[in-house]
Amino acid sequence: MTIIYFVITLGILIFIHELGHFIMAKRAGIKVEAFSLGFGPRLLGIKIGETDYRISAFPLGGYVKMLGEDPTDEEVTDPRSFSQKSILARGKVVFFGPLMNFVLALVLMPIVFMIGRAEPAYLREAPIIVDVKKDSPAELAGLKKGDLILSIEEEEVATWDDVLSEVVMSPGMELTFVIGRDGEMVERAVSVGELPEIKGGYIGVEPILFIGNEPRVDEVSPGSPAELAGIEAGDLIISADKMAVTNFYDLAAIIHAAGDREIPITVQRGDEEVSISVHPSYSAESKRWVIGISSKRKNSGPVEVVKYNFIDSLVKGGKEAIKLAGLTLDVLYRLLTLQLSYKVLGGPIIIAKVSAEAASVGLANFLYFMAFLSIQLSVLNLLPFPVLDGGHILFLFIEGVRGKPLSERIRSVASQVGFAILITFMLLITLKDIESVWGITSWIKKLF
Secondary structure (H helix, E strand, O other): OHHHHHHHHHHHHHHHHHHHHHHHHHHOOOOEEEEEEEEEEEEEEEEEOOEEEEEEEEEEEEEEEEOOOOOOOOOOOOOOOHHHOOHHHHHHHHHHHHHHHHHHHHHHHHHHHHHOEEEEHHHHOOOEOOOOOOOOHHHHHOOOOOOEEEEEOOEEOOOHHHHHHHHHOOOOOEEEEEEEEOOEEEEEEEEOEEEOOOOEEEOOOOHHHOOOOOOEOOEEOOOOHHHHHOOOOOOEEEEEOOEEOOOHHHHHHHHHHHOOOOEEEEEEEOOEEEEEEEOOEEEOOOOEEEOOEEOOOOOOOOEEEEOOOHHHHHHHHHHHHHHHHHHHHHHHHHHHOOOOOHHHOOOHHHHHHHHHHHHHHOHHHHHHHHHHHHHHHHHHHOOOOOOOHHHHHHHHHHHHHHOOOOOHHHHHHHHHHHHHHHHHHHHHHHHHHHHHHHOHHHHHHHOO
16 A cells, blocks of 8 residues: 555646646646656557657656657757747746646645544644753753743734644754743743754753653564563563663663763563663664664643634635745755755655555545655655756856856756665665665675
8 A cells, every 4th residue: 555655746736746747848838748657668648639648668767758858859949848938938948847746735735634633732822831850951941840831022922732733843052932931921942952863953841751651662663672681562661771761752861871881771571570681782873872772752732623714724724835935945955054864854665655654644644645745756856957847947047147058068967966865865864764764784694
């Protein structure tokens, strides 16, 4: 089923993207020779008029083949060729691919809110602090249990959803909180920390830290210290380094504090308690000492399915799409400025896995994931990088400034280099996916 959901997800996204190119090409009077889902050899299809609609062998992409798109085409001077159209007309053809992906998200998001998604109930509750983590940014800033968060950076917050949306996007930043305490308004400057487990900002008052976050092991990474020590999926960790553990975040903090030192861990396995010694290893990716366990954190306290009417769904859906586009841009900025590693990204294997998991939870979650993926495809394709739509738009911009296009050689070399970089990047992400899902590296090491 994972492969089926992957093909459905990718197929829809690619179809919508290429449909944007196709529609504008037809409107501009450009001859479209082929509309393909996938690359490589043609598997099947049908020719209608002058266009061959086909499905090709490799599903990781697609294309619209237009007459004269390649400068070496013999019919490049044909008035219906891509190259003979105005810069504006060609720019529209290129731009409408990414635009259609964003439009798809704007269509899907309201449907998600009309169907309703299961959400933790606390997200819609007033942001009253239920507890504060010891030595957390919130405690250092003077926030206390019972405080009501009124605003962040002069923006009013009415729910925990408002608070968390601001905090998670602000790691490393100092935010000004205004809180209500004993009938008075108090201002506090909070330096937002970064939690590797969620790869985002945190301050230590988030409800998820205290609700439904028992330290039960759902997954053990192949070849990890935990696997070598005998920790198993399903184990409930009771104590670590002789300290009681009640949630995963405390556990992570204890392990990191232990560093390069073997620590005792006690787990509840069935009806018995098992004592285990584990030697943490350092993770260069998260810059923390870890033992290689994770929790899916399925429990987040009471949940509720919230459904909205048509108008409210349009508003909520539009806001959510814009918020996710901003999140994508922020991640891109942090990647380009080396604040994030490419290892936080997911390739085709992770996309397949996550799409299947989203579908298993329900239609709304599957559509939400598809919409988010479509937004990412839209934003990434607009990057001014050769072989991407943004690269083609950049070439058209340069042509407009110069009054003539770049030479065929320059465009060819740029495209070849860009293609090589893109393929290398995709290969690295795919290898990272393989390692995270199946632990191939650890398996190979055991052979030698």
